[in-house]
Amino acid sequence: xxxxxxxxxxxxxxxxxxxxxxxxxxxxxxxxxxxxxxxxxxxxxxxxxxxxxxxxxxxxxxxxxxxxxxxxxxxxxxxxxxxxxxxxxxxxxxxxxxxxxxxxxxxxxxxxxxxxxxxxxxxxxxxxxxxxxxxxxxxxxxxxxxxxxxxxxxxxxxxxxxxxxxxxxxxxxxxxxxxxxxxxxxxxxxxxxxxxxxxxxxxxxxxxxxxxxxxxxxxxxxxxxxxxxxxxxxxxxxxxxxxxxxxxxxxxxxxxxxxxxxxxxxxxxxxxxxxxxxxxxxxxxxxxxxxxxxxxxxxxxxxxxxxxxxxxxxxxxxxxxxxxxxxxxxxxxxxxxxxxxxxxxxxxxxxxxxxxxxxxxxxxxxxxxxxxxxxxxxxxxxxxxxxxxxxxxxxxxxxxxxxxxxxxxxxxxxxxxxxxxxxxxxxxxxxxxxxxxxxxx
Numbered sequence: 001x002x003x004x005x006x007x008x009x010x011x012x013x014x015x016x017x018x019x020x021x022x023x024x025x026x027x028x029x030x031x032x033x034x035x036x037x038x039x040x041x042x043x044x045x046x047x048x049x050x051x052x053x054x055x056x057x058x059x060x061x062x063x064x065x066x067x068x069x070x071x072x073x074x075x076x077x078x079x080x081x082x083x084x085x086x087x088x089x090x091x092x093x094x095x096x097x098x099x100x101x102x103x104x105x106x107x108x109x110x111x112x113x114x115x116x117x118x119x120x121x122x123x124x125x126x127x128x129x130x131x132x133x134x135x136x137x138x139x140x141x142x143x144x145x146x147x148x149x150x151x152x153x154x155x156x157x158x159x160x161x162x163x164x165x166x167x168x169x170x171x172x173x174x175x176x177x178x179x180x181x182x183x184x185x186x187x188x189x190x191x192x193x194x195x196x197x198x199x200x201x202x203x204x205x206x207x208x209x210x211x212x213x214x215x216x217x218x219x220x221x222x223x224x225x226x227x228x229x230x231x232x233x234x235x236x237x238x239x240x241x242x243x244x245x246x247x248x249x250x251x252x253x254x255x256x257x258x259x260x261x262x263x264x265x266x267x268x269x270x271x272x273x274x275x276x277x278x279x280x281x282x283x284x285x286x287x288x289x290x291x292x293x294x295x296x297x298x299x300x301x302x303x304x305x306x307x308x309x310x311x312x313x314x315x316x317x318x319x320x321x322x323x324x325x326x327x328x329x330x331x332x333x334x335x336x337x338x339x340x341x342x343x344x345x346x347x348x349x350x351x352x353x354x355x356x357x358x359x360x361x362x363x364x365x366x367x368x369x370x371x372x373x374x375x376x377x378x379x380x381x382x383x384x385x386x387x388x389x390x391x392x393x394x395x396x397x398x399x400x401x402x403x404x405x406x407x408x409x410x411x412x413x414x415x416x417x418x419x420x421x422x423x424x425x426x427x428x429x430x431x432x433x434x435x436x437x438x439x440x441x
Contacts, residue, residue: 040257041123043257044126044255044256044257045123045126047251047252047254047256047257047261048126048127048129048130048252048255049126049129049130050248050252051130051248051249051251051252051253052126052129052130052132052133052248052252053248054244054245054247054248054249054252055130055133055134055137055245055248055249055252056086056133056136057241057244057245057248058133058137058241058242058245058246058249059082059083059085059086059136059137059140060238060241061238061239061240061241061242061243061244061245062082062137062140062143062144062238062242063078063079063082063083063238064234064235064237064238064241065144065234065235065238065239065242065296065345066078066082066143066144066147066238066344066345067079067231067234067238067427068229068230068231068232068233068234068235068236068237068238069144069147069229069235069293069344069345070147070148070229070230070344071148071227071229071230071417072230072231072417072427072428073416073417073418073419073420073426073427074147074148074417074418074419074427075230075419075427075428076418076419076423076425076426076427077147077148077152077417077418077419077422077423078143078144078147079427080152080423081143081147081152081155081156082140082143084152084156084159085136085139085140085143085159085163086136088156088159088160088163089132089135089136089139089159089160089163090132090135090136092160092163092164093131093132093135093136093163093164093168094116094117094128094132095115095116095164096115096164096165096168097135097163097164097165097167097168098114098115098117098120098128098131098132098168099111099112099113099114099115099116100164100165100168100169100171100172101131101167101168101169101171101172101175101176102114102127102131102171102172102175102176103115103172103176104178105172105176105177105178105179106178107178108173108178108179108180108183109169109172109173109179109180110168110169110172111168111172111176111178127255130252134191134195134249135163135167135168136163137195137199137249138162138163138167138195138196138198138199138202139159139162139163139167139199140199141196141199141200141202141203141347141351142155142158142159142162142199142202142203142206142347143155143159144203144344144345144347145203145204145206145207145343145344145345145347145348146203146206146207146210146344147344147345148213148344148414148418149210149211149213149214149408149409149414149418150206150210150407150408150409151405151406151407151408151409151422152418152422153405154401154402154405154406154407157401157405158202158206158394158397158398158401161394161397162199162202162394162397165393166198166202166389166390166393166394166397167195167198167199169389170193170194170198170385170386170389170390171194173385174186174188174193174194174382175188175194181378181381181382181385184378184381184382185375185378186378186379186381186382187308187309187312187359187362187363187366187375187378187379188308188359188362188382189250189253189307189308189309189310189311189312189362190249190250190253190307190308190310191249191253191307191308192304192305192306192307192308192309192354192355192356192358192359192362193308193355193356193358193359193382193383193386194386195307195355196304196307196351196352196354196355197351197352197355197356197359197383197386197387197390198386198389198390199347199351199352200347200348200349200350200351200352200353200355201348201352201386201387201390201391201394202390202391202394203343203347203348203351203352204341204343204348204352204391205390205391205392205394205395205397205398206394206398207341207342207343207348208341208395209395209398209399209402209407210398210402210407210408211342211408212340212341212342213227213342213344213414214411214414214415215227216342217340217342219340224337224338224340229293229344232292232293235292235293235296236292236296239296239299239300242300242303243272243299243300243303246268246272246303246307247265247268247269249307250264250265250268250306250307250310250311251264251265251268253311254311260311263310263311263315264310264311266315266318267306267309267310267311267313267315267318268303268306268307268310268318270306270315270318270319270322271302271303271305271306271310271318271319271321271322271325272299272300272302272303272306272322273299273302273319273322274302274318274319274320274321274322274323274325274326275298275299275300275301275302275303275305275322275323275325275326275329275354276295276296276298276299276302276326277298277322277323277326278298278301278302278322278323278324278325278326278327278328278329278330279294279295279297279298279299279301279326279327279329279330280295280298280326281323281326281327282298282326282327282329282330282331283330286330286334294329294330294333294346297329297333297345297346297349297350298325298326298329298330299326300329300350300354301322301325301326301328301329301349301350301353301354302321302322302323302325302326302354303322304325304350304351304354304355304358305321305322305324305325305354305355305357305358305361306318306321306322306325306358307355307358308355308358308359308361308362309321309358309361309362309365309366312362312365312366312367313361313362313365313366313367314365314367317361317364317365317367320361320365321357321358321361321365324357324361325354325357325358328349328353328354328357329346329349329350329353329354330349332348332349332353333346333349336348336349356383356386356387359379359382359383360376360379360380360383362379363375363376363377363378363379363380364376409421409422
């Protein structure tokens with residue numbers, strides 16, 4: 001009897017130990033799963049915030065490139081426009097742009113909440129920061145095209161309209177889950193059209209309204225005069241910084257850290273390299289000297305073009321996309337010059353044209369589904385919609401600014417340089433002849 005009771009007691013003890021261990025292991029697994037989830041969220045957050053910081057650094061690249069392509073008497077003006085894009089643009093995007101772009105979109109056209117970030121979840125501030133950097137980029141594209149003859153205050157009014165209205169409306173079409181383009185299956189991974197072409201078409205409207213720089217074209221004998229920038233060194237340094245920042249621009253757009261990041265960055269780099277080669281080939285075919293500025297712009301055109309499809313293409317097609325983009329940058333820049341469109345930094349060609357091509361290419365070269373006509377059709381709709389939305393609205397905006405506030409700087413200010421007339425400063429004071437800035441009696 002005692003032996004039977006002993007066995008029962010031992011059995012109960014064993015069962016109790018087993019249940020205790022099972023509960024302990026289950027609790028540990030639950031805690032481990034929760035900890036893993038928190039770890040993945042933290043990794044994703046670090047990725048998107050670091051990528052956003054790289055996109056912010058691109059503003060330095062734009063500032064150097066645009067300054068180098070402008071004359072030294074306008075260096076300060078170019079820099080302060082880039083600086084102001086970030087400052088004014090970030091506040092406007094915080095107030096209305098983010099809500100229009102990512103708020104609840106029940107119509108397919110624009111968001112209707114999240115203004116002033118009201119109702120934004122804590123985790124979504126990662127996206128807020130990242131997208132704010134994108135918004136500033138769209139406006140900066142315009143500043144370079146209109147450089148050397150545009151009043152600062154008038155430019156800032158235009159930039160505010162772009163960041164607060166033109167850009168986020170199209171962004172809501174393409175990137176908001178309720179957007180009409182998004183629901184058609186439109187592919188624009190990091191913004192070849194959404195960011196770059198929209199900025200490029202706004203730049204085209206701006207340069208048409210403000211007109212060419214003094215001496216750029218002779219309307220009487222239909223000739224053009226090249227006005228070189230003051231520092232190819234700054235242009236090259238700006239190009240390298242933009243290239244570096246683009247790794248964050250494209251990789252951060254994945255939002256969640258996955259093994260696809262390697263493909264995205266490889267395609268981004270190859271697209272840039274091929275863009276430079278394509279620009280060099282275009283200049284070789286027209287038997288002109290290989291201009292450093294155009295080779296750099298070719299690489300930027302390659303970066304713009306691969307931005308739409310960097311996550312969905314194989315590397316060989318990233319090269320094809322960049323190669324064609326670099327070629328188009330040179331050719332479209334020649335066409336615009338013959339039409340007497342004065343774009344100081346070739347922003348329309350680099351961002352508008354190359355962005356449109358890259359968006360089409362994203363539909364042509366989908367890995368595993370090449371040359372899908374239905375997808376190409378959707379991509380073409382997105383490209384055309386981007387132009388038909390941004391160019392007319394930007395044209396109206398700049399025309400209204402011109403009529404009510406004045407858009408172009410006075411002739412005497414343009415001759416002396418906007419550094420002196422608008423800022424009372426000189427980018428290179430030791431090389432400036434003081435008599436050029438002496439007020440007349």
